[in-house]
Amino acid sequence: MTLEAFADTIVPGVKRSPEDRAVAGAADTAGAVEAGAIALLETPAAGVVDGLDNLTAMLNGHARDYAAREGCALDDGVPPFVALPFALRTGLVAELVAPGHPEKDGWVALALFSNMAFDTGAHLHTVEAMAAGHPGLRAMRFAEPDADRLWRFPSYSYGRPLARTHPGTTPSGDPA
Template identity: 50%
Template sequence: MDAGIDRRAVLRGLAAAVAALPVLGAGAATAAAAAAAAPSSYGSWPVSTLEAFADTLVPGERRGPTDRAVAGAAAGPGAVQAGAVALLTAPELPLAPLLPGIATLLDARATGYAVTHLILLPLDRPPFVGLGFEHRTAVTAGLFQPDDPDRPIWQLLSFLVGLAFDTAAHLHTAQALADGHPGLTWIGFPAPGPDGLWRFPEHSYGRALAAPHPATTLSGSPA
């Protein structure tokens, strides 16, 4: 099923977003505020679809009893709580105009899946959001098959979603930890030192993994 979007433009935009990630930390406070407000400009349906996709990749608990995008398939925070949409809509990234098209493409896939599996979708929410978590997972798995023509789009999008949870890429790391970022807190990311810098004095496994080669120099380099 064709959603009628320019797939090359979407792929270029996603690739540019990945390349632009290192600049996000510079204006973290301004970016976070703008990103928090940005999703409303797309309307509830595209945002809900993107949230449901993020929640399928890194599931978490529902934000409330009326939450439809988050399926509640896992305890604790997921990609949605960690700011996946805030990262995708960060002002420094060129994704904003592309997100409705990406959501439309995903909803088209969900509609096709529902038709072939005789699933009656509710009319008051996007097709992908209307699927149960098991079916969302099946649709998402199909997106990553080697023969899927849009596979690179979903690979890059899932990479960004993962970064939102694992690294809080749209925020300054020290501030994200201070604010209790759900993803960083959940994985136990270490806090910086008093000066705001990270240092790792214990950087080994704490035991010899193999006997040194006889020709190894005192500095640890091979002769």
């Protein structure tokens, strides 16, 4: 729940239900949580799985301290970072990723993974992410693949060819 709240602070989304506490509901569309930020963080290839419990504990410790400094009473029914109002979540994250913060690298990495989940669906095969309606790829209007599940761009993304095709290129696009 804490990591979901962090991801939602980076790329805010709409609440998944009225009872949702991790997602603050600061946006009208799906954000990093619905895009799969936690699934990406928990993917062994991400290289952060072993540190997630420590990051979660540290984030909640920082949230307790930040709430005390800001005079904000926290709901004991949820983790401290989750209990922070969205504005205080963003304020705390701004401190954690600021130049000079001793833990900056860890928090920036966590923020990058949150963005990566939304922007690319890096934990998913792109064809499957598109078929499932991945919110970030949809928001960016990522092109649908052709019927054979491959992407081709016959009209060129810049409206013109960027270079002449090599004379040895085969009809399928393979180089000679």
